[in-house]
Amino acid sequence: MQLEEAKLKYIQTWGSLATSWGVNKTMAQVHALLLVSTKPLSAEDIMEALQISRGNVNMNVRALIDWGIVQKEFVVGERKEFFVADKDIWELFKQITKERKKREIEPVLRVLEELQQVDENSDEAAQFKQVLGDLSKVTTSVNNILDKAIKADEHWLLSNFTKVMKK
Amino acid sequence: MQLEEAKLKYIQTWGSLATSWGVNKTMAQVHALLLVSTKPLSAEDIMEALQISRGNVNMNVRALIDWGIVQKEFVVGERKEFFVADKDIWELFKQITKERKKREIEPVLRVLEELQQVDENSDEAAQFKQVLGDLSKVTTSVNNILDKAIKADEHWLLSNFTKVMKK
DNA sequence: TTAAACTTTCAATAATTATTGAAAATAAAA
DNA sequence: TTTTATTTTCAATAATTATTGAAAGTTTAA
Structure with a gap:
């Protein structure tokens, strides 16, 4: 299996597990995406990777931050915000x-x-x-x-x- | 507080807890109702107590039986089925x-x-x-x-x- | 300042999930 | 048998929950 394929499958799996435990699917997917990403991702990156709207990304990223499992990160020379998930x-x-x-x-x-x-x-x-x-x-x-x-x-x-x- | 009031409140509370853990609210309420009932209840009893349809009662009672936390019980002289929840x-x-x-x-x-x-x-x-x-x-x-x-x-x-x- | 880059909000809409209710199926009684 | 009581099913509908997207808000740089 190729890495990209595995990552996608992992994101999907995590999303459906979340659903059965009363967690918003997209929220779990955003978290999963950040978890397997090697670098901080911007709202745009997430929008593109999961094919969801800007508003949706914003809502879910904020919820993840509120849960304390995702953090904002600043990238030098970049004006926009980036996000990372704790890998632990x-x-x-x-x-x-x-x-x-x-x-x-x-x-x-x-x-x-x-x-x-x-x-x-x-x-x-x-x-x-x-x-x-x-x-x-x-x-x-x-x-x-x-x-x-x-x-x-x-x-x-x-x-x-x-x-x-x-x- | 009166007993009936407390029972209702308990059924509501259990229903909303269930929702946040991905369990159907009505299913949890039916279970809660059976748990605090002193006698086996028929589909009609449940319909009336929770103000829900016959189909809904049937679906949820079957799901509870499938989960192994509710049992059918027969009452002498009665043709219809009654249900009880294990009190343990x-x-x-x-x-x-x-x-x-x-x-x-x-x-x-x-x-x-x-x-x-x-x-x-x-x-x-x-x-x-x-x-x-x-x-x-x-x-x-x-x-x-x-x-x-x-x-x-x-x-x-x-x-x-x-x-x-x-x- | 002003303009551009970016983020947030939220009403409208879509997607999902739960519920109804009546018809079909099944089981018990006559 | 046939009738009657009861349960089950499931298409239609309602209720809930998630998502969009564009406008409003905010921040930074020029």
């Missing part, structure tokens, strides 16, 4: 984990807690609280694990876990 | 993990591996392979952890992990 995949993983945790898991935990405030004493209410409690317990545990992941270094995933898994 | 949240977590791993993570791992077959020797190709390799490494590790979770009992999440986290 472990950092990428941590950053995405951190953001999704903050944006999606934590707010749900807060709601689950709030809902425990049902002031009824029926069996049904008890059962409901039980379900909520179980849900909170599992969600909190997951949340804690992700916290640990965010703070840990790369070896945490590769070795520390392996130990636990072999038990 | 840990089982739910394991089942969802198992399915998403199988449907989404594993296929991507296969593509990443395939893409390593780039037959070029340039620096650029080397860098690309490096990125792919790193991506595979992290994805494989996550995949392994999820495997462990699927096989483990409830205490794995709650205690075994706590230990690791306190290190």
